[in-house]
Amino acid sequence: MNYKVKKEHRKKMAIISSYFKGETYGLLGPQMAATIIEDNTLFNCIVVAVTREDNKDLVKKYLADYFGAERPIIGFSSLSGREDLFSFAKELKNDGAVTILAGPQADVDYLGEVGWLRHYNRFKGLSDNFTFAIHGPAEQAVHLLHNLDGDAWSNTSGLIYRDKGGDFVQNVKSEWDENHLKKVNWHNLYGLGETGFIHINITTGQVLQQIGCPYAIRKRRTFIDYPVSLAGNDHPDVKLFIKGCSFCDVAADKGFYGELDIQTVIDQIQGLPELSDGRKIPFELINENPLYGLPKLLEEIGDAGIRPSQINLTLRADWLLQGEGNLLKAVSLAGSMGGKILLGSIGFESFDNTILRNLNKGVTAETNLETISRIRRVKEKFPDSFMYSRDDGAIHGFIHPTPWDNKETSCNIQRLISMYALNFDILPYKSTPLIIHHASSLGRWIRKVESQEKMKFKRYGNIIAWW
Ligand code: B12
Ligand code: SF4
Incomplete structure (x- = not known):
């Protein structure tokens, strides 16, 4: 009605x-x-x-x-x-x-x-x-x-x-x-x-293509280390069944519903405000695994007579590697339509394998570094229609500090940051500290630590203070 x-x-x-x-x-x-x-x-x-x-x-x-x-x-x-x-x-x-x-x-x-x-x-x-x-x-x-x-x-x-x-x-x-x-x-x-x-005159919109995240349905039994502040005691392991990344609220809230029909997505893009030259304002495509269908979406955008200005993508490093061919196709197509693709956020989260395991990220530091080499190469190929760096407006995921930082993890990360010049284009100006929402998988982890150690972490509203 x-x-x-x-x-x-x-x-x-x-x-x-x-x-x-x-x-x-x-x-x-x-x-x-x-x-x-x-x-x-x-x-x-x-x-x-x-x-x-x-x-x-x-x-x-x-x-x-x-x-x-x-x-x-x-x-x-x-x-x-x-x-x-x-x-x-x-x-x-x-x-x-x-x-x-x-x-x-x-x-x-x-x-x-x-x-x-x-x-x-x-x-x-x-x-x-x-x-x-x-x-x-x-x-x-x-x-x-x-x-x-x-x-x-x-x-x-x-x-x-x-x-x-x-x-x-x-x-x-x-x-x-x-x-x-x-x-x-x-x-x-x-x-x-x-x-x-x-x-408020909006200059960046969002278009929903996927509800939740496909990685959030992968259930895995894993163990998460104690916080380093409690290291040294003889601890029983904290073993948990986890779906998706351990810190992720999307995984806990939405799980994975699936992808919307392409016409629903086109209708949303059609409804975005326009720039003074008639192109649509930049928009973030809400799809954690966007490369698979991106060339097709761009074709449909063209067929519908829509002129895009910029599409911002959020995705995982491993899914970028899997979809590299489609990324190249999409960037070339976007360029031919006078538009650009910005890799707005890749969830690297860390460059240390211990920390990545505790985040249940499902990727290794090597995957993250390989992804960075590849996207730098895409930039060389398409200097005008492809963007990925901090200066282009990207904010890539880098979670720091975490409860698992110690001398070894810090030295390891610092070594890779300088070896791969990550400060040059990848790392955000400010990292995001690990935030544990009470209903995330890490919320379950920290409650287990509390009960095993007979201790209590403070709560700040819906966040559990692990620090
Ligand atoms: C798109 C998006 C954004 C967009 C738009 C945000 C927005 N609130 O719409 C932008 C880029 C602006 C953004 C920014 C941020 N985001 Co954000 N974002 C997302 C993302 C990718 C998709 C969410 C989405 O649009 N879903 C689709 C919509 C349609 O669903 P929905 O929001 O649930 O809304 C539906 C219903 O819930 C309902 N509903 C919503 N509001 C209301 C109100 C009423 C009255 C009613 C009846 C119903 C209703 O109606 C909608 C349609 O049915 C999620 C991750 C993900 N993949 O889901 C993170 C996510 C929501 N963002 C998150 C965060 C942390 C942020 C930032 C704080 C990041 C930062 N540090 O800058 C900022 C700040 C947000 C803000 N309030 O300003 C977290 C939220 C964590 C939390 N528990 O709060 C998420 C879950 C990502 C994550 N894993 O951490 N984000
Ligand atoms: S952090 Fe990203 S990849 Fe991990 S489960 Fe959440 S949405 Fe999916």
Whole structure:
């Protein structure tokens, strides 16, 4: 059903998301959810990008201006673990707003860390901060939004809430439906202006081609080392069944759903904003294994009369090696269409095999280094239509520090960094420390270490502090 109701008769909703100061990238998940809500309910829905630097009193004032006399209905999504936003949601809820936790990890973050009722140090979840949570596809919220005060709670798929007795109720979520994944309104993102919310003009979008990650379905029994801070004691191994990389939230949240139909992808690209010369703005292709189908996608883009400017890819090093031939084809095709391919992020994560094993990355340092030699060669072949380096805007995965860094791993990494001149083009200006979300495989690992050693690591919101 498409709700073409006069503007003045529509109700209002907002979705708050975490954002970085001064940025202009799109927020696919929240913006797509707002689009689905607007197209299928009586609600207009904006997405408000809130940075760490933003004054929350001002956000509150602008929200009050936006909602006027209406009861505020405020979704929160893609919060990047920000405790300031968790508290802000609670404040708004206490003021009378309906606050909804949604997006990736909404279920586990609302319910809290495994065993928190028995272990006082564990993350208690966000059920005090939010009226309820909804996990999975946005269209699940449609029925609920029409019946917020009615009896819709018990039969809304994906809904998680606490009943009158305080017990958790978790409804089974729906499957992804491609019909809702064709369209994004890229003009619904707002930031804070001097007197109210102001429109953010997006310069990089995202196009969803694959939900989750194929590597996330590979289940493997592996053992993970103790943190070096506990080395020296006689430890029993920590053996775990792990799907995907041990630190990865996608693996835990989405697993692998599969690839979308090529027409769904073309519809999304068709809907991207245009540059002044009529080409589509650069976009990140959300597909962890994109090379296999990339030449075909470019052909379809050409057949649809779309003029791309730049396609940013995120992928694993081993899948780059496997798909090198297709990368060459794709770069050549993109170049002939006046566009470019940017290897925006390759998940190298480390150049030490012990650390890579603990991350369950499934690649070795040798694979990572071979990949780097190959992409440098592609650049020599296609200097204009291929980009991969830090200066081109790429941010390749490099996780450091980790709990397993010792003299040996550090010397090894440093040696390879200088031998392969990784500082020249590959390494980011700042590495990312290992972040352990409580629901990731490493969350299970650290809880095992805690129970084996009878110790407790501190929690910062939904993150476990291993350091
Ligand atoms: C695309 C993407 C981005 C994009 C867009 C982000 C976005 N929020 O849309 C960009 C490039 C901007 C980005 C940036 C970052 N990202 Co990112 N990103 C992804 C990626 C590759 C795909 C996510 C995606 O678009 N899925 C498809 C959409 C359609 O699904 P979805 O988001 O779940 O949304 C659906 C539903 O959940 C629902 N929904 C969503 N919001 C709402 C709201 C309401 C009210 C309702 C009802 C429903 C609803 O509706 C949508 C459609 O059905 C994932 C990894 C992956 N392969 O999945 C990482 C991932 C989500 N990103 C991650 C991170 C860490 C980041 C950064 C913090 C990285 C950094 N240090 O800079 C930044 C900051 C993000 C921000 N908030 O500003 C982590 C999240 C970890 C976490 N637990 O928070 C992930 C899981 C990657 C990882 N393994 O670490 N990212
Ligand atoms: S880190 Fe990347 S490759 Fe590993 S499981 Fe997650 S999405 Fe897949």
